[in-house]
Amino acid sequence: MARPPTDRAPESRCDKPTGAxxxxxxxxxxRDVIDPVxxxxxxxxxxxxxxxxxxxxxIKLETANPVRSFKARGTELVASQLAxxxxxxxxxxSAGNLGQALAWSGRERGLAATVVASRHATATKLDRIxxxxxxxxxxxxxxxxxxxxxxxxxxxxxxxxxxDSLDIETCEGAATIGLELVEALSSFDVVLIALGGGAxxxxxxxxxxxxxxxxxxxxxQPEGAPAMTRSWHQRRVVTTGSTDTIADGVxxxxxxxxxxxxxxxxxxxxxxVDEASIITGMRMxxxxxxxxxxxxxxxxxxxxxxxxxxxxxxxxVTIVCGSNVDLDLYRSWVGTDSL
Numbered sequence: 578m579a580r581p582p583t584d585r586a587p588e589s590r591c592d593k594p595t596g597a598x599x600x601x602x603x604x605x606x607x608r609d610v611i612d613p614v615x616x617x618x619x620x621x622x623x624x625x626x627x628x629x630x631x632x633x634x635x636i637k638l639e640t641a642n643p644v645r646s647f648k649a650r651g652t653e654l655v656a657s658q659l660a661x662x663x664x665x666x667x668x669x670x671s672a673g674n675l676g677q678a679l680a681w682s683g684r685e686r687g688l689a690a691t692v693v694a695s696r697h698a699t700a701t702k703l704d705r706i707x708x709x710x711x712x713x714x715x716x717x718x719x720x721x722x723x724x725x726x727x728x729x730x731x732x733x734x735x736x737x738x739x740x741d742s743l744d745i746e747t748c749e750g751a752a753t754i755g756l757e758l759v760e761a762l763s764s765f766d767v768v769l770i771a772l773g774g775g776a777x778x779x780x781x782x783x784x785x786x787x788x789x790x791x792x793x794x795x796x797x798q799p800e801g802a803p804a805m806t807r808s809w810h811q812r813r814v815v816t817t818g819s820t821d822t823i824a825d826g827v828x829x830x831x832x833x834x835x836x837x838x839x840x841x842x843x844x845x846x847x848x849x850v851d852e853a854s855i856i857t858g859m860r861m862x863x864x865x866x867x868x869x870x871x872x873x874x875x876x877x878x879x880x881x882x883x884x885x886x887x888x889x890x891x892x893x894v895t896i897v898c899g900s901n902v903d904l905d906l907y908r909s910w911v912g913t914d915s916l
Contacts, residue, residue, distance in 0.1 A: 673702025
């Protein structure tokens with residue numbers, strides 16, 4: 578389901594990082610495939626946040642779309658390619674957001690989508706996957722067990738397995754966010770990006786380092802789910818045991834080597850933040866920006882809160898990557914009676 582090209586700013590020269598799996602030319606072409614409802618998302622300076630953070634803050638808002646996260650930028654590419662080849666079905670493992678995105682993109686292109694998730698995933702996300710028409714299978718374990726079950730379904734049924742962050746389409750779809758950043762802002766000092774499996778950071782980081790190499794790319798992960806951050810620092814895959822964080826969207830514990838290699842090419846730093854800072858970040862985004870976000874989307878604000886001196890006086894962009902949150906849990910974390 579290709580869409581006609583839209584008018585955009587002239588393309589600047591971008592140099593591909595040596596050894597990168599991602600390709601800037603393919604990323605530019607992806608914008609003609611992704612449904613426009615997921616593109617050109619709001620980017621604005623949020624002055625109300627700045628007194629509390631001590632820096633200039635711009636928000637890239639990836640929640641104002643039918644699946645309330647950035648994930649459909651990648652699933653649109655996957656679903657389009659499968660439909661063009663006459664395929665009829667697809668499967669993925671998801672903590673919730675990828676599953677919603679694949680269900681939406683599959684429905685739009687006539688693909689039967691199966692999503693495998695943990696029984697303990699956020700109920701709001703699971704309900705939305707069902708509502709979008711996907712077949713939902715739940716496992717009694719965490720996301721890693723869901724990945725194993727999705728792989729088994731793919732093998733047994735002979736259908737495409739979408740592996741978030743490993744499949745290049747998920748990274749290059751997310752990378753279109755980076756194109757929008759570098760085209761809209763003449764300069765910015767830092768971009769803070771939530772780190773889970775790695776698609777968002779490797780995608781956006783690839784474009785930023787190609788087109789605005791002086792910008793610092795910092796990925797942020799919860800202390801309770803540190804596998805990819807530890808892997809980045811040690812330059813090798815480090816797996817961890819069970820995760821313990823409210824930021825379920827980034828709670829991976831078995832990094833993928835190819836994705837780590839991508840991350841090492843584009844990330845300037847990887848930091849961990851605690852749960853209290855994540856909650857404070859969520860509260861600040863609600864009180865000062867009017868945004869209800871899931872914990873993963875507040876990781877950038879949490880990183881500023883924990884290291885104000887590092888960001889003082891700089892122009893920081895943070896990507897608000899999702900808003901699929903259980904409202905009862907949200908109220909218990911943020912303490913607002915307004916919802």
